[in-house]
């Protein structure tokens with residue numbers, strides 16, 4: 001049968017291998033690309049009338065396959081997904097939209113998937129698959145494909161998607177071979193007990209070496225070389241074997257048709273016209289339009305107003321049956337009611353709730369403030385709407401003396417933060433200043449109390465209540481590199497206070513290293529640094545780990561003696577002076593000369609660790625207009641006013657917005 005269930009011994013390696021993120025040059029450029037292009041962000045209603053008549057009752061569980069595509073970033077998941085949708089006629093070939101399932105504008109601009117997407121396909125086959133044996137006649141099988149993100153920040157999306165699947169295609173680039181996130185995703189699928197089908201993709205590349213990749217898959221995951229499919233999602237070679245393998249190797253969903261309805265809520269988003277749309281997987285029983293359902297977690301009851309599948313747009317079917325994945329529209333007013341991982345069931349029945357998902361863990365916190373203070377309500381609205389479509393962000397209100405009213409947001413990682421920021425600007429037209437990202441530290445005070453500090457400015461400087469101990473979060477990082485780069489990578493990790501835990505050759509040319517690193521040290525600039533010292537060949541992933549005791553201090557930035565709360569950071573004592581110097585130098589470059597002298601200082605408590613001075617400017621802008629032309633004077637005053645709008649005033653010093661953005665890159 002060739003099922004790819006990896007052997008138990010692999011579990012022992014679990015803790016030596018987690019994984020994610022490759023930082024090659026291409027990806028870096030993709031992340032920086034920014035052509036303005038606008039696409040709709042969510043599935044629309046299917047206008048094709050033929051598709052409206054799909055009869056799902058013809059698809060009992062044995063004629064259903066649910067699978068996910070998982071891979072390291074850029075190994076070709078979305079391209080492969082598109083080709084499979086074309087092959088089954090779900091979308092038209094050459095429909096002109098790149099990466100059909102990457103629907104968000106930010107996904108298309110950056111060439112990355114940030115949101116898992118589901119699409120239902122119908123495929124005729126003649127294979128002797130378990131449960132489908134109809135005298136060699138072609139039978140139609142309903143296949144749900146879930147495309148998942150590749151970046152470490154979005155691995156939460158991957159684990160959620162896997163809950164609705166019985167199998168996964170583990171896609172590996174034929175030239176790059178196994179990368180850090182291949183390892184992470186393999187273990188996510190393995191621990192979810194999924195059937196894993198290895199797909200070695202991009203075999204059209206001149207540097208492709210499928211045999212080497214097969215050997216890696218065998219040695220690292222115990223996957224049989226003969227079971228690997230060889231494909232090129234670009235040229236189409238080998239694609240005809242993918243869906244037959246899915247049908248033959250992946251088991252049918254295990255639910256019970258005759259049981260009471262149990263649905264797993266996979267995801268939700270807000271649609272302007274329909275309200276909240278929930279993506280669901282029917283685990284047991286059946287759901288029909290008009291049914292009354294309740295949520296186990298939220299305790300509310302709703303009427304099902306619309307139900308259907310994503311084919312690939314929203315396609316009403318009137319029912320969803322055991323093993324099927326689709327969408328429902330109920331009277332939910334806010335996505336806060338649609339708790340991801342919740343169990344939905346018929347209101348009159350009593351059911352055992354499904355296990356659900358672990359809540360998302362916030363790794364990075366940052367303050368988000370309106371660039372113009374009067375836009376607070378608009379930003380509030382934009383954040384509320386966006387969190388409807390990205391429930392993994394935590395939001396609480398906060399205020400800053402420098403920036404006014406704003407929000408403290410928790411993100412899954414730095415890219416997640418960046419993407420959220422970009423979506424606020426692109427999808428809601430919000431202009432936002434973000435403060436230096438920080439990680440959640442724990443501080444103990446002399447009265448024995450312990451607090452988690454998500455905002456450095458909130459750390460007390462109270463002489464009556466001294467800090468007695470502090471802890472910082474750490475990660476278990478996995479780095480895979482060609483062996484010639486081992487030296488520089490070891491140096492980088494020790495500069496970042498890392499502790500080496502493992503060093504293994506995965507084949508004759510590649511090394512896997514495992515480090516414990518403080519999360520703070522990888523939040524800013526670690527990726528870029530790692531990428532640049534390995535010519536883009538390193539791949540990197542991390543799993544969150546325990547807190548470690550650490551000598552932490554609060555580093556304040558002062559302008560003419562006044563602290564700028566939005567620029568405060570928490571840092572390891574040994575690094576405070578260097579960071580203070582970098583921050584002060586950076587600010588000097590970005591703050592313009594003003595009518596008076598400006599002293600910029602970095603300080604730990606009352607001890608100044610770095611200082612720069614910007615000397616006073618003698619004349620104002622109008623002094624350049626030697627009398628005369630009044631319109632010219634007006635223009636200059638207007639320009640000055642415009643410039644001021646983009647400034648934040650701290651005491652008497654005007655700080656341009658760019659200064660805040662630039663500080664993100666230093667700390």
Ligand SMILES: Nc1nc2c(ncn2[C@@H]2O[C@H](COP(=O)(O)OP(=O)(O)OP(=O)(O)O)[C@@H](O)[C@H]2O)c(=O)[nH]1
Pocket residue numbers: 071072073074075076077078079080099111112113114148149150151201202203204205231232233234235
């Ligand atoms: N030569 C070649 N290029 C491919 C093939 N499949 C995908 N690509 C290219 O590889 C790049 C990445 O492909 P994607 O499908 O976006 O990769 P992904 O794994 O979905 O990426 P993330 O969603 O960001 O993790 C794109 O430029 C594709 O055109 C292939 O078979 N051969």
